[in-house]
Amino acid sequence: MKNIYGLTIDEIEDYFIKMGSKKFHALQLFSWLYEKRIESFTDITNIKKELIDSINKDFSINRLKIVDVQEDVDVCKYLFELYDNEHIEAVLMKHDYGNSICVSSQVGCNMGCKFCESGRRRKIRNLETYEMVLQILMIEKLFGKRISHVVVMGIGEPFDNYDNLIKFFRIINHPKGLAIGARHITVSTCGLVPKILEFSEFPLQINLAISLHAPNDKIRNKIMPISKAYPMKELINSLKKYLEKTNRRITFEYILLKDVNDSLECAEELAKLVKGINCYINLIPYNETNNLDFKRTNTVQIMRFYDILKKNSVNVTIRREFGSKISAACGQLRSKKEDL
Numbered sequence: 001m002k003n004i005y006g007l008t009i010d011e012i013e014d015y016f017i018k019m020g021s022k023k024f025h026a027l028q029l030f031s032w033l034y035e036k037r038i039e040s041f042t043d044i045t046n047i048k049k050e051l052i053d054s055i056n057k058d059f060s061i062n063r064l065k066i067v068d069v070q071e072d073v074d075v076c077k078y079l080f081e082l083y084d085n086e087h088i089e090a091v092l093m094k095h096d097y098g099n100s101i102c103v104s105s106q107v108g109c110n111m112g113c114k115f116c117e118s119g120r121r122r123k124i125r126n127l128e129t130y131e132m133v134l135q136i137l138m139i140e141k142l143f144g145k146r147i148s149h150v151v152v153m154g155i156g157e158p159f160d161n162y163d164n165l166i167k168f169f170r171i172i173n174h175p176k177g178l179a180i181g182a183r184h185i186t187v188s189t190c191g192l193v194p195k196i197l198e199f200s201e202f203p204l205q206i207n208l209a210i211s212l213h214a215p216n217d218k219i220r221n222k223i224m225p226i227s228k229a230y231p232m233k234e235l236i237n238s239l240k241k242y243l244e245k246t247n248r249r250i251t252f253e254y255i256l257l258k259d260v261n262d263s264l265e266c267a268e269e270l271a272k273l274v275k276g277i278n279c280y281i282n283l284i285p286y287n288e289t290n291n292l293d294f295k296r297t298n299t300v301q302i303m304r305f306y307d308i309l310k311k312n313s314v315n316v317t318i319r320r321e322f323g324s325k326i327s328a329a330c331g332q333l334r335s336k337k338e339d340l
C-alpha cells in the first residue's frame with residue numbers, strides 16, 4: 001500500500017478523479033496533511049465519508065520510527081528506522097537565518113567516495129518519496145518550530161534517486177504542502193552529468209551544489225570514483241549548460257583533506273577551473289572519522305587556501321561546522337548504530 005506522504009498534488013488529483021470525485025479535494029487533503037498535520041484520515045471533516053473510507057483503504061498514513069536523537073547546542077541528529085529495519089539519518093541545524101534540515105536520499109550509497117562514511121556501505125535501496133518527506137515532517141513536529149531550509153546532503157546520492165527526489169521537491173515546495181521556498185532548498189551531487197543536464201530543465205528554482213573536492217582529474221580520480229565516469233571537463237561543461245538554462249549560481253563544495261587536495265597549487269588550479277563560472281566555493285573542514293584514514297587540514301592552511309581563492313576573486317566561504325561532537329558527518333551515526 002502506498003504511503004500518502006509520497007504523493008504529489010497532481011497524483012492525488014488523479015486519484016480523486018479516478019474515484020469519480022472532484023480534484024479540488026486534493027488541495028483539501030494536502031492541507032489536512034501538511035497544514036493541520038493530522039495523523040489519521042478519520043480526522044478529516046470536509047470530505048465525504050465514503051471517500052475517506054476509500055483513501056483509508058488505498059493509502060497508509062504511517063510515519064517513520066525515530067530510534068535515536070543526539071543533541072548539541074545548535075544541532076540535533078535523528079536516526080530513523082524504516083519499514084525494512086534499515087536506518088537513515090537526518091540533521092537539524094539552527095542558524096541565525098532559520099532552521100535547516102539535512103535529509104538522506106538513499107540507504108547506503110554507491111558512489112564510493114573514499115573519504116565518506118556513507119560510501120562504506122553499498123546502496124541497499126533508494127528512499128521512497130514519503131521517506132524523505134517524513135524526515136522533515138517528523139523533525140518539525142519534535143522540534144516544534146518551523147523548518148525554513150532543506151539540504152539534500154545526507155546519506156546517498158540524490159541524483160541516483162532522481163524521480164523520487166523530484167516528487168519530494170514538488171511536495172515540500174507546494175504552498176499547501178510544506179511550503180518551503182525553492183530558493184531555500186539545495187541538492188548536492190557528486191557529479192552525475194546526465195542528471196545535472198536533466199535538472200537544468202526542472203522548473204523550480206532549487207539550488208545546486210556540486211561535491212568537487214579536487215581541482216583536476218588526477219586527484220579527483222583518487223578520491224571520487226564517479227570522476228572516472230564523468231571527468232572534470234564533462235562535469236564543467238554540463239554546469240555551463242546548466243547555468244545557461246537556469247542562470248542560478250552554483251555552489252562547489254570542497255572538503256580540505258590534508259596532503260591530498262589542500263596545497264596552495266591546488267588552490268591556484270581551483271581558481272582557474274572555476275573562472276568565469278557563476279559560482280561560489282564552500283571550503284569544508286574535513287570531519288575526521290575513526291574508520292577512514294583521511295586527516296583534516298589545519299586551520300592555518302585552510303586560511304592560506306582561502307586567501308589564494310580570494311586573491312583570484314573567487315567567491316569563497318568556509319563552512320561553519322556543526323555536529324562534529326555528535327558524529328553528524330555524513331553517515332557517522334548510522335555507522336555507530338549498526339556497528340559497521
Ligand code: SAH
Pocket residue numbers: 111113115116117152153154155156157158188189190209210211253255284285286287288289329330
Ligand atoms: N552524494 C551527494 C550528497 C551527500 S554528501 C554528494 O556527494 O554531494 C554531502 C556532502 O558531505 C558532500 O559534499 C560530501 O562530500 C561531504 N562529506 C562526506 N563526508 C564528509 C566528512 N567526513 N567531512 C566533511 N564533509 C563530508
